[in-house]
Amino acid sequence: MNSFDERAAQWDENPERLIRAQDAARSIRNHVPLDSTWTAMEYGCGTGLVGFLLQPFLGHLVMADSSSGMLAVLQEKIDRAGVTNMTCLKLDLATDPAPSQLFQLIFTSMTLHHVADTLGLLKRFYDLLADGGYLAVVDLDAEDGWFHGEDFTGHKGFDRAVLKDRVHQAGFVNAIYHDLAPLTKNTLVGMRTFPLFLLVAHK
Numbered sequence: 001m002n003s004f005d006e007r008a009a010q011w012d013e014n015p016e017r018l019i020r021a022q023d024a025a026r027s028i029r030n031h032v033p034l035d036s037t038w039t040a041m042e043y044g045c046g047t048g049l050v051g052f053l054l055q056p057f058l059g060h061l062v063m064a065d066s067s068s069g070m071l072a073v074l075q076e077k078i079d080r081a082g083v084t085n086m087t088c089l090k091l092d093l094a095t096d097p098a099p100s101q102l103f104q105l106i107f108t109s110m111t112l113h114h115v116a117d118t119l120g121l122l123k124r125f126y127d128l129l130a131d132g133g134y135l136a137v138v139d140l141d142a143e144d145g146w147f148h149g150e151d152f153t154g155h156k157g158f159d160r161a162v163l164k165d166r167v168h169q170a171g172f173v174n175a176i177y178h179d180l181a182p183l184t185k186n187t188l189v190g191m192r193t194f195p196l197f198l199l200v201a202h203k
């Protein structure tokens with residue numbers, strides 16, 4: 001059981017996460033021309049806080065995550081809501097074979113900083129997108145490490161210029177940043193504010 005499995009049942013109880021998901025979904029809707037004919041994938045979907053808000057504007061949505069616990073909570077929410085265009089998929093693109101279908105949109109929120117090989121993941125996203133498809137990444141700007149605390153081994157947010165280069169290196173074009181509302185969080189060193197971005201790029 002990983003730490004996300006353990007936290008899955010309580011994930012939606014944090015109102016901050018709901019606000020962040022609403023802001024992420026609103027910004028993706030504002031900057032990507034979502035279409036009801038599209039099949040999209042949310043990578044690192046967790047309990048589906050962002051995906052549920054975008055699902056009404058898409059044809060089908062594959063909800064991918066490496067945590068069985070998160071996906072179990074999400075499947076229960078999908079069943080309870082009677083939503084028919086969302087499918088759960090246990091997937092870690094660092095180790096698992098990629099799905100065989102192509103997507104018109106891949107979006108990911110607050111997940112990239114947990115992935116060691118970001119360039120490798122971006123290249124796999126590129127291969128999974130249909131020509132002209134969109135990539136949308138919501139994540140933290142570079143921070144001093146207090147977002148997760150001392151033992152965290154992932155990325156301390158992202159320098160925008162470095163990530164943009166990496167996105168272009170993976171094959172994408174026209175990567176553009178949009179500011180999201182910053183996130184205020186109680187950390188080990190008190191209340192801190194963390195800037196967030198949405199990056200949108202095209203295949």
Ligand SMILES: C[S@@+](CC[C@H](N)C(=O)[O-])C[C@H]1O[C@@H](n2cnc3c(N)ncnc32)[C@H](O)[C@@H]1O
Pocket residue numbers: 004017021043044045046047048049050064065066067070091092093094108109110111114115
């Ligand atoms: C901070 S949570 C964000 C969840 C959701 N996107 C949200 O905004 O509420 C990060 C999610 O990424 C998933 N995750 C972490 N590493 C992953 C990987 N290598 N492949 C797929 N999912 C991963 C975790 O299981 C977790 O659900």
